[in-house]
Amino acid sequence: MAVHGWLLVISVLVIVTVSFASSKLQGVSQHNNVAASPHSICSGDFSFTKGYRCQDYDVITEDGYILKLWRFREGRTKESQWEGRKKQKQPVFIQHGVLMNGQCWFVVSHADQSLPLVLVEHGYDVWVSNSRGTTFSQRHISSNNLSLPANYWDFTWSEMASYDLPTFLNFVYLETGQKVHYIGHSQGTTMMFAAFSEWKVQERVKSATMVAPVVYLNHMPFGLVDVLAKAYIGEIAGSFGIPDLNIMTEPIGTIVRALCNVPGVDCFGWIVSLFTGMNCCMNASTVELWFGSQPQPTPIKNLVHWAQGVRKQVFGKYDYGDPATNLEHYGVPEPPPYNILKMPKDFPLFLIYGGGDLLAIRKDVHILLNKLGPDRNIRELYIDNYAHLDFLEAVNAKDLVYPDIISFMRGIR
Numbered sequence: 001m002a003v004h005g006w007l008l009v010i011s012v013l014v015i016v017t018v019s020f021a022s023s024k025l026q027g028v029s030q031h032n033n034v035a036a037s038p039h040s041i042c043s044g045d046f047s048f049t050k051g052y053r054c055q056d057y058d059v060i061t062e063d064g065y066i067l068k069l070w071r072f073r074e075g076r077t078k079e080s081q082w083e084g085r086k087k088q089k090q091p092v093f094i095q096h097g098v099l100m101n102g103q104c105w106f107v108v109s110h111a112d113q114s115l116p117l118v119l120v121e122h123g124y125d126v127w128v129s130n131s132r133g134t135t136f137s138q139r140h141i142s143s144n145n146l147s148l149p150a151n152y153w154d155f156t157w158s159e160m161a162s163y164d165l166p167t168f169l170n171f172v173y174l175e176t177g178q179k180v181h182y183i184g185h186s187q188g189t190t191m192m193f194a195a196f197s198e199w200k201v202q203e204r205v206k207s208a209t210m211v212a213p214v215v216y217l218n219h220m221p222f223g224l225v226d227v228l229a230k231a232y233i234g235e236i237a238g239s240f241g242i243p244d245l246n247i248m249t250e251p252i253g254t255i256v257r258a259l260c261n262v263p264g265v266d267c268f269g270w271i272v273s274l275f276t277g278m279n280c281c282m283n284a285s286t287v288e289l290w291f292g293s294q295p296q297p298t299p300i301k302n303l304v305h306w307a308q309g310v311r312k313q314v315f316g317k318y319d320y321g322d323p324a325t326n327l328e329h330y331g332v333p334e335p336p337p338y339n340i341l342k343m344p345k346d347f348p349l350f351l352i353y354g355g356g357d358l359l360a361i362r363k364d365v366h367i368l369l370n371k372l373g374p375d376r377n378i379r380e381l382y383i384d385n386y387a388h389l390d391f392l393e394a395v396n397a398k399d400l401v402y403p404d405i406i407s408f409m410r411g412i413r
């Protein structure tokens with residue numbers, strides 16, 4: 001590996017270490033504070049939605065998490081208006097990935113580069129979710145004004161699959177009377193594959209577009225996630241009692257912002273690309289926008305769950321580390337694997353992945369395709385120079401990716 005590559009790894013490790021240390025200094029209780037953030041963004045700040053109107057909804061999961069859902073009902077084209085429509089609009093549900101929230105779909109220069117907004121203009125009724133723990137969904141029925149419940153951060157993507165997703169999708173079903181087309185990115189695809197294992201997703205979902213699908217992590221190269229996984233940093237931080245990881249917590253946010261403001265220093269090249277692969281096609285101005293809302297908090301437990309996927313090369317539930325504790329949680333000594341074959345054979349699936357992606361690696365997507373087996377209803381789109389974030393933020397995704405998603409959805413009755 002080139003010298004500058006090592007410098008990147010070292011600088012990121014320093015940042016992560018300082019981040020953990022600062023979390024430790026600030027104390028855990030402060031970390032459990034309810035974020036002083038607007039909980040209704042649709043009626044307030046229109047800049048993040050590029051001037052498009054949306055509606056806020058709060059949904060409550062079975063385990064008490066209060067989650068924010070945004071709905072974009074209308075755009076500017078005639079096709080996107082409700083008035084005079086003979087048919088109902090088709091709902092689309094859009095699920096973001098790990099360390100992001102629903103805002104990640106809008107971190108672009110122009111409205112026509114944002115997937116949800118493009119879909120609105122094409123006449124879809126678009127719903128954008130925010131997973132538990134992220135800025136607008138950091139609430140719980142048992143929290144008072146000052147603090148979240150002590151065990152708030154005790155979750156991984158497994159809970160998002162078994163609680164958040166059915167709550168969101170039942171809500172959209174009740175509001176619209178229709179099944180959705182699902183679009184997930186990264187962890188948003190993981191959740192969906194896991195969900196099929198647990199409940200009858202096909203009763204709420206017509207098709208799934210899996211963008212940068214992450215299920216098997218067997219070929220993870222020498223990226224940051226791999227470093228973290230191999231170093232067991234999650235477990236180390238967990239044993240310090242730091243429940244969540246918010247890498248934008250001061251003073252880290254200040255350091256990162258300072259770095260990113262130095263002319264000639266490319267934040268994506270240096271920091272984000274180490275996670276995601278070298279994103280080819282993002283506008284430089286998107287960098288600053290991106291750091292305005294991302295990365296988002298997620299529990300250490302979730303990162304440990306991811307690290308377990310890298311180490312053990314299985315797609316399964318969180319491993320509590322000893323048979324007795326697993327027995328307590330699952331009734332069996334080993335964490336149960338998810339069975340992706342529960343997805344019906346004829347379920348329409350669209351896998352979109354890139355050659356530059358360090359998280360959804362091409363070889364691992366092929367493992368997934370092999371495990372799903374032949375005779376399935378699967379469409380594929382492979383883009384050689386795309387990395388993990390290009391699918392959301394690239395200036396040319398509107399030409400290379402979004403039209404294919406629309407044609408895929410239109411082909412489904």
Ligand SMILES: *[C@@H]1O[C@H](CO)[C@@H](O)[C@H](O)[C@H]1NC(C)=O
Pocket residue numbers: 144145
């Ligand atoms: C919570 O905040 C609201 C509005 O600021 C206030 O009216 C209410 O009394 C507070 N409740 C508690 C339990 O502090």
Ligand SMILES: *[C@@H]1O[C@H](CO)[C@@H](O)[C@H](O)[C@H]1NC(C)=O
Pocket residue numbers: 109110283284285286395
């Ligand atoms: C890149 O960003 C700048 C500044 O926001 C904008 O003026 C320009 O149109 C953007 N270019 C593209 C291709 O989106």
